[in-house]
Amino acid sequence: MTVPTPPDGQQPVDRTPDDHNPWRPPPPGTPPAPWATYPTAPIPAPQSRNGMGITALVLGIVGVVLGLLIILFWLSWLPALLAMIFGFVGLSQARNGRATNKGMALAGVILGGAGLLAAAGGAVLTITAVKTVADGARAKVKEVKSSASAAEKARHLSFGESYTFENGLKVTVAEPKPYTPDDFVLGHAKGNKAVQVTVKVVNTGTARVEVETGLPEVSDAEGASAELLIDGSGRQKVITGYVLPGKEAVGKYAFSLPPDAADRIEVEFSPDAMRWKDAYWSGPTH
The missing domain is CATH 2.60.40.1240 (Immunoglobulin-like)
Structure with a gap:
């Protein structure tokens, strides 16, 4: 916009208020405005993942107890196997710092292995017992047949x-x-x-x-x-x-x-x- 020239050759006076000139430097001696500071919230620590170790320990105990019961040994292999799997996962999390119950996870692995051994031992004992009974029954049948054959022969x-x-x-x-x-x-x-x-x-x-x-x-x-x-x-x-x-x-x-x-x-x-x-x-x- 063109400012009209005042009479008598006077320069025009800039009447724009100082506070409305964004480009005007601050007056001498005026300190710069400080940066505003905002409060920061504390960063929460990562939670420990101890569920795998606890689960491994519980399943390991269940596997060992079932393995010691002769009539239920065939049920012990599943919780024992799961105890070892969860236990190894728990140990991995403990090594990575995501879990604090390394001892529980290790105990679950050990008990799971013991449960599998108990299941295998029960299976061997059962197979041996069944075989013994079957062999005895076959021998008894053979003896009865032999006796019957001898008795039949004696009647001729x-x-x-x-x-x-x-x-x-x-x-x-x-x-x-x-x-x-x-x-x-x-x-x-x-x-x-x-x-x-x-x-x-x-x-x-x-x-x-x-x-x-x-x-x-x-x-x-x-x-x-x-x-x-x-x-x-x-x-x-x-x-x-x-x-x-x-x-x-x-x-x-x-x-x-x-x-x-x-x-x-x-x-x-x-x-x-x-x-x-x-x-x-x-x-x-x-």
């Missing part, structure tokens, strides 16, 4: 041998002899071969024993049941009633055999078929 005899039943009756079947029936005969077809089977029963016990089944069963060489022969000769005798201690009873029976299957027979007999398994006598016929 040759003619002339004896077998003693559990009631004390000792039974012997003699070698069959040829038998000639009389004219009046039942159960004997023409052309068949007749044989006589003699069964002797001796009471070896101290009390009388009843013979419940006095009739033997006879099979021919082909395994077919032979037919009981009955005639009027009176030579046949059926064992019935009681046998006193030290006494014997003898039964005589005649059977009819087909001529093509009469060379060998098997006699099956038990003094009480409802209680005792049959014994078997076999051999050739003459």
Whole structure:
């Protein structure tokens, strides 16, 4: 903006107040304004991260306790493994200055290792015990089978041998002899071969024993049941009633055999078929 020139050649007077001139230097002797100071808040110290060490210690204790319980050892490996993991993390934080419970973290690692060892030991003991029990059971089964096989074998005899039943009756079947029936005969077809089977029963016990089944069963060489022969000769005798201690009873029976299957027979007999398994006598016929 142009300032008009005053008359008489006078210079224009600057009437701008001093306090409105930002570029005017300060008057001499005036000190500069001091910088303003502001209060500063204290910087908080970093918090310690002790959770990993505490967790490792607790899990380590749980792992060791479960490992010492035989029935719960299989549960101890998980807390023990976690204790070692958290313990190593806690040790790392302690080395970096972010945790102050290095001892807890180290204890968690140690207890975790102990828990894993306890779990492994429990597993070994359990496997060993199970194997021992299984081996014992197999041996027992084998023994029972062997005993049953021996008992079964003992019940198969040759003619002339004896077998003693559990009631004390000792039974012997003699070698069959040829038998000639009389004219009046039942159960004997023409052309068949007749044989006589003699069964002797001796009471070896101290009390009388009843013979419940006095009739033997006879099979021919082909395994077919032979037919009981009955005639009027009176030579046949059926064992019935009681046998006193030290006494014997003898039964005589005649059977009819087909001529093509009469060379060998098997006699099956038990003094009480409802209680005792049959014994078997076999051999050739003459």
